Amino acid sequence: MGGIDLHVHTNQSDGELPPAEVVRRAAGMGLRAVSITDHDCSDGLAEAMAAGVEHGIEVIPGVELSVRHGGFEQVHLLGYFVDQRNPDLENHLTELRDSRLGRGKRLVQKINQKLAQEGLPLIDFAQVEKLANKVISRPHIAKVMTDMGVTPSMPEAFRKYLVPLNIQKHKLGFEEAVNAVKKAGGIPVLAHPNLITADRREQIRLLDDFTRAGLKGLEVYYNNMTERDTEHYRVLALERNLLLTGGSDFHGFNNVYGNLGRVHGGRVVPEELLNPLKESYFQNRKVLVACGGFRSESAEKVLDSICMLTGADRIDGRAVAQGFPRVDPQSPQGLHMDIAIKRIVVLESELKLLRGKSAAVFCRYLDRKSALDLAAVASRCGADFALVLGPESASAVEGSESTAVVLNPESGTAAPYAGTSRNTLSNLLYFTLRG
Numbered sequence: 524m525g526g527i528d529l530h531v532h533t534n535q536s537d538g539e540l541p542p543a544e545v546v547r548r549a550a551g552m553g554l555r556a557v558s559i560t561d562h563d564c565s566d567g568l569a570e571a572m573a574a575g576v577e578h579g580i581e582v583i584p585g586v587e588l589s590v591r592h593g594g595f596e597q598v599h600l601l602g603y604f605v606d607q608r609n610p611d612l613e614n615h616l617t618e619l620r621d622s623r624l625g626r627g628k629r630l631v632q633k634i635n636q637k638l639a640q641e642g643l644p645l646i647d648f649a650q651v652e653k654l655a656n657k658v659i660s661r662p663h664i665a666k667v668m669t670d671m672g673v674t675p676s677m678p679e680a681f682r683k684y685l686v687p688l689n690i691q692k693h694k695l696g697f698e699e700a701v702n703a704v705k706k707a708g709g710i711p712v713l714a715h716p717n718l719i720t721a722d723r724r725e726q727i728r729l730l731d732d733f734t735r736a737g738l739k740g741l742e743v744y745y746n747n748m749t750e751r752d753t754e755h756y757r758v759l760a761l762e763r764n765l766l767l768t769g770g771s772d773f774h775g776f777n778n779v780y781g782n783l784g785r786v787h788g789g790r791v792v793p794e795e796l797l798n799p800l801k802e803s804y805f806q807n808r809k810v811l812v813a814c815g816g817f818r819s820e821s822a823e824k825v826l827d828s829i830c831m832l833t834g835a836d837r838i839d840g841r842a843v844a845q846g847f848p849r850v851d852p853q854s855p856q857g858l859h860m861d862i863a864i865k866r867i868v869v870l871e872s873e874l875k876l877l878r879g880k881s882a883a884v885f886c887r888y889l890d891r892k893s894a895l896d897l898a899a900v901a902s903r904c905g906a907d908f909a910l911v912l913g914p915e916s917a918s919a920v921e922g923s924e925s926t927a928v929v930l931n932p933e934s935g936t937a938a939p940y941a942g943t944s945r946n947t948l949s950n951l952l953y954f955t956l957r958g
């Protein structure tokens with residue numbers, strides 16, 4: 524089937540399925556990548572990323588924040604590639620979740636008053652809490668009501684009780700939310716612009732406001748956007764130099780809120796949207812990549828591809844990449860640097876992404892000590908992360924059967940990465956930067 528889905532919820536917020544199960548299904552459908560974007564919660568990301576490695580699908584870490592703006596109900600900000608360990612973001616998320624708990628309790632009280640008047644059975648809040656896991660949301664209440672038989676369906680529960688009796692939840696201001704995403708290293712993207720207001724002129728006004736406040740992308744594929752809608756929003760985004768994203772807003776629950784991997788009309792979100800998003804993410808990051816077995820045929824091939832795709836000069840000899848200090852090939856650390864080029868890359872499919880941002884170092888030989896030394900070099904170079912790929916790297920960490928070794932320049936440690944060519948850069952990056 525192909526395609527990507529960059530807007531998916533799990534039971535860490537108001538979705539039904541555990542993160543690993545969502546990722547497993549996405550991989551089973553043949554999706555190229557999936558992003559977990561739970562409401563006000565990043566706790567499912569580690570599980571999802573690990574499942575991505577297991578099932579061979581790229582998982583983009585994400586989050587969806589509720590934003591307060593001019594009385595509009597559905598201003599939601601997606602944050603892609605956020606570091607969930609960022610303390611600032613975590614504080615915001617905790618605050619948002621705490622306020623959801625209080626709001627959920629008050630909302631259930633209000634609904635119970637109405638149910639009592641109607642002579643219907645009352646909701647047990649403990650059941651809502653149990654279903655909700657961490658983030659208490661209205662679909663949880665709707666699900667409990669439907670399971671109890673108080674309403675025939677979840678949409679009906681919304682129509683009759685949850686919408687008319689709604690209580691506002693605590694939200695971040697737009698700029699506050701954008702800054703929280705950016706501080707956590709993420710890319711802020713406006714979700715479902717068509718749900719904010721039906722007035723398209725108003726949408727444009729909002730989009731201009733948001734772009735001025737630092738918005739970087741717009742969701743232009745969504746479960747209820749027709750092809751014409753998508754085209755409309757695509758033009759708006761391109762005019763404002765915004766990245767394009769898209770997703771189903773899948774929540775489980777028999778696809779009431781969207782069908783995994785599909786948008787309106789059964790279309791898929793094209794995977795071409797992913798690379799510009801990643802490029803934007805990698806823009807200010809430095810990467811150091813070493814490829815073991817330099818003289819092997821496969822290494823030569825990778826090197827040729829790098830040069831071709833990036834336009835980098837192939838430098839035979841002992842030069843070291845632009846932006847990185849010179850490394851002495853004869854250094855006692857045992858680094859045998861055969862070649863370095865101006866720009867870097869990791870796997871062939873990722874070559875273009877890192878254009879002009881980093882350097883590749885091909886090593887003839889890399890044992891564990893050399894790998895650790897390389898981590899130190901990467902650290903001195905100010906690289907955000909380093910990877911060692913190639914036939915020799917497997918033995919760089921004892922007992923490892925991985926095809927790559929991920930070095931953490933900060934701590935100078937090396938860890939095996941059980942990756943394949945399908946587990947691409949963001950997964951590797953995740954394991955490096957976030958441990």
Ligand SMILES: [Zn+2]
Binds near residue numbers: 587715
């Ligand atoms: Zn939303």
Ligand SMILES: [Zn+2]
Binds near residue numbers: 530532560587772
């Ligand atoms: Zn959503």
